[in-house]
Amino acid sequence: MLPAKICSEFTAILPAERFYTDPVDCYAYSYDNTRKIFPPDAVAFPLDSEEVQRLLGLCNKHSIAVTARGRGTGTAGGSLPEQGGLVLSLERMRKMIAIDAPNRVIVAQPGVLNEEVQRAARPYGLFWPPDPSSAAYSSIGGNLATSAGGPHAIKYGTTRDNVLGMKAVTANGALLETGCYTSKGVVGYDLTRLLIGSEGTLAVIVEATLKLVPLPAAVGGVTAFYRDVTSCAKAVSAIMAQPIWPSALEFLDTGALVLLRGRYPDMLPADARAMLMIEVDGSAHSIAADSEAMIAACGNSGLLHAKAVADAAALWAARKALSPLLRDIAPKKINEDIVVPVSRLADLLEGLAALSERHGVANVNFGHAGNGNIHVNLLVDPHNVEQMRQAEACLDQVFDLVLALNGTLSGEHGVGSEKRAFIAREINPATLSLMKAIKRTFDPNNILNPGKLFPA
């Protein structure tokens, strides 16, 4: 609990209805999608950057830990107030500051939801590319803090590629203005990208200038079923080696198809053990030809059949049906987010099968195959101590496998608390040491999301 004297300093900045200290009120700010719980001592709801500056100045003076929070949909623990202190909830900073279609820009406060940005852009034939599965309820502040991606990153990039500039407050309350308002700009260091994906450890984002791109005139694609996972992985590599760019390239493995069959017995061909959804977008003229090119590229001896699908709803039917089934098993899965070069997907999936077998832990794998970004889910019973031990040993070897294949431990979820024990396996000591020095430069008292990203 914060001492009463310090609380009174907070309430000099914010009215009581925007500063919670009652543990019951604070409870909703103690967890995220990791389902771990760390109650904060207080929660503050600033409305503008000046309030954020004053709050951070106060926390810095008293060395109070500050965890910035969007909508708490992260899966890596980035928004968990592990050390207590203050949760700085940006959810009430919801002003859309500018919708500037001629310049393809939206300027918004961090609490604006991803879906609200899309709704504002759509009438102008524009959209903002980051499309995490939480897009309907996650905020752009959280999207920026994690460099959120999603299925269309393969063609349109992740958050990092679609932000022009921002305002952010450092630990001492100074207001940074990074980047620019234009689609080009090279004046000074690129602090915009340094802050994107820094998970609230360097500064608190209080405004973002988002780069919009044109909505495609038409969307279509291809579904393809394979008799084995390896053939499917090889098809991904073949698709990505030819010169038409899919707008999404999603993969479902045998385990994912088993889940689907359990609920929808007739949805899938009986002998399919892996599936691709290959989306193409562009002009109405190009969709048919591009779909044909995808059908040609995805063919190999393991292909059962591939067919063009005229609309996005049909294309995504299986993937959408999978989501609620995954939520059903959520308490019983360890959900990872690894990436390998697409040419190594077959090696990854074969290695995962071997590790699954060795440790007696079933898994379900699916995801953004065009980026090599696979959501690996280990299915476990959390109450089975031995199985959990096996799952952890398995995960440890999954990470080694990924790095041996020249991959990375996280494609879009981030490090947070969940993966910090492994960061030194991926990042060499000199680079990690420099990252920590940058952290100290921004936040000498270590108040911003302390303990995250780096192992103690």
Next chain:
Amino acid sequence: MLPAKICSEFTAILPAERFYTDPVDCYAYSYDNTRKIFPPDAVAFPLDSEEVQRLLGLCNKHSIAVTARGRGTGTAGGSLPEQGGLVLSLERMRKMIAIDAPNRVIVAQPGVLNEEVQRAARPYGLFWPPDPSSAAYSSIGGNLATSAGGPHAIKYGTTRDNVLGMKAVTANGALLETGCYTSKGVVGYDLTRLLIGSEGTLAVIVEATLKLVPLPAAVGGVTAFYRDVTSCAKAVSAIMAQPIWPSALEFLDTGALVLLRGRYPDMLPADARAMLMIEVDGSAHSIAADSEAMIAACGNSGLLHAKAVADAAALWAARKALSPLLRDIAPKKINEDIVVPVSRLADLLEGLAALSERHGVANVNFGHAGNGNIHVNLLVDPHNVEQMRQAEACLDQVFDLVLALNGTLSGEHGVGSEKRAFIAREINPATLSLMKAIKRTFDPNNILNPGKLFPA
């Protein structure tokens, strides 16, 4: 001159043919495209990252200034060894380490030329998007150091958007490994983008993992002529407000057309005072429809005529013809690289005309209008002291105009020495102070390109 004892430490690392100290040998490394001359004390030509590490370790020990240099084609003074010391020429680090088409990646040493990357990628139907006008002879190390762009940045981004990771050596000789090999990755801070555009002030890039993208199957476009510059600028805004993305959108103003007419009297319509080249790319099916859409979007009361052009050579004829004419007048121009939001282009061009008139300094303006990135050229006689004084006063007001229009002082050239006096006009004190702190974190002895970017 370096003391003999220190020179012997260098020659313990490199053979004599890769370490120059004779002023005659060093002279070619004393200038860049600014045409300013600062002779270095020595030039070193490392072949691999280990040599760079040893060289930087030595320079750091003796506090010797180090200016990393690609091919010296920069226009902002970034590669000028203003304080003498060592020029670290990366031009002999020319290994193409991997051409990995299935993963759409090329890994290369910094001395590989941009054009060599394109040649290696082309047989696979791929290219690397950064396309500065120096692409035939500039190196990727220099492209990264400046975040080089070019006409196709409007659709494909600049260098920043097309690099996955890199190896770089810090001032103390430590080897950083940033980013990853995959098209997605969010583990740790984004040091890749922090180093891109940092103009050799933070670390020396010794390897880059470049992201390739598919070559378009077809290219076409539209040329459009206007009776006045304002109508032309308004057309740019209209083109960028509709949902088809040009792959290039280049602008030539009245002064540029005058230059062209001087050499090619019949090339242009007599009454044209501004011109657009609107390139579209995509599938063969989409080019005609997209060109029609561009013709519709670029029409307004000031349009003289617009016509679809079937091939890229015809589309770019006027722009290509302009380049040598600009080189002819190069010693007599001050060349800027400012950016404004596309909706403010008309305001910019009207403001430039007023400033030109007020100061009696003619100008020629052209460039990447789709990004709002205009090359402003003030035509001067360097021997006319009063005119040079007027030109400087004019430039000062051009920068104020650009910032008042929510623009930036440089879209692709960088700050270097040429624009450092103005950086504090664009970047606020808190942000600038943090940038300087980051510089100290990477380079505590201030040996890496000292004095660049920031005013003393």
